[in-house]
Amino acid sequence: xxxxxxxxxxxxxxxxxxxxxxxxxxxxxxxxxxxxxxxxxxxxxxxxxxxxxxxxxxxxxxxxxxxxxxxxxxxxxxxxxxxxxxxxxxxxxxxxxxxxxxxxxxxxxxxxxxxxxxxxxxxxxxxxxxxxxxxxxxxxxxxxxxxxxxxxxxxxxxxxxxxxxxxxxxxxxxxxxxxxxxx
Numbered sequence: 035x036x037x038x039x040x041x042x043x044x045x046x047x048x049x050x051x052x053x054x055x056x057x058x059x060x061x062x063x064x065x066x067x068x069x070x071x072x073x074x075x076x077x078x079x080x081x082x083x084x085x086x087x088x089x090x091x092x093x094x095x096x097x098x099x100x101x102x103x104x105x106x107x108x109x110x111x112x113x114x115x116x117x118x119x120x121x122x123x124x125x126x127x128x129x130x131x132x133x134x135x136x137x138x139x140x141x142x143x144x145x146x147x148x149x150x151x152x153x154x155x156x157x158x159x160x161x162x163x164x165x166x167x168x169x170x171x172x173x174x175x176x177x178x179x180x181x182x183x184x185x186x187x188x189x190x191x192x193x194x195x196x197x198x199x200x201x202x203x204x205x206x207x208x209x210x211x212x213x214x215x216x217x
Contacts, residue, residue, distance in 0.1 A: 061128040063185065065135035070178040072139030073146075077171045080107065080147045088160065106151060111144025146171050 059067075086092030097105045118138045121130070149171075150164040151157055158164040181188070 061131055063182065065131040066178070066182045066185070068132060069135040069139035069142075070175070070182055072136035073143045073171075073178060074175050076140045076143035077147055077175070080143060081168075084147075084159065104157075106148050106157075108145045108148035108152060111141045111147075114138075114141030115145065142174070143171070146174060 083092065083094060087094050087096060099105065114137055118134050118141060122134050122138075145152075147167055148159065149167040150161075151159060151167075153166060154163050159167070
């Protein structure tokens with residue numbers, strides 16, 4: 035054992051963790067992780083912000099035009115999703131995915147936070163009907179987490195299903211070509 039190991043016991047562990055991350059986490063999984071964290075963080079931030087605006091303990095205010103039109107935050111979310119979607123389908127770059135993923139998660143959280151509004155076509159954010167926004171966000175966060183933590187499992191399940199279907203199709207053809215049994 036050398037003195038460096040004694041002085042910095044976490045150094046080698048950190049190097050091994052970084053190496054394992056680089057080995058096992060491809061750019062798609064990293065993008066999924068970034069999107070998931072951005073979605074959850076943005077949703078929680080939005081709930082805190084709107085609560086602070088409603089109960090006047092934050093200096094922020096709602097965005098209202100001079101004509102009295104209240105611009106809800108799902109409008110900004112739709113714009114973000116449109117821009118990210120356009121960039122995602124027109125530019126094929128693994129590096130870009132790492133940056134688009136959090137923007138997508140932020141845009142999705144902005145939209146889903148007001149799911150109750152666009153489902154009911156009226157402002158139900160603080161009403162009982164607005165609870166569906168929280169339920170939708172929890173469901174989406176859970177599904178994103180399930181994808182992130184088990185996507186290799188789901189790929190294997192899909193591969194097994196495809197293999198089973200191929201086997202069934204080839205066996206069916208083989209059985210249909212077989213001459214009838216003699217009596």
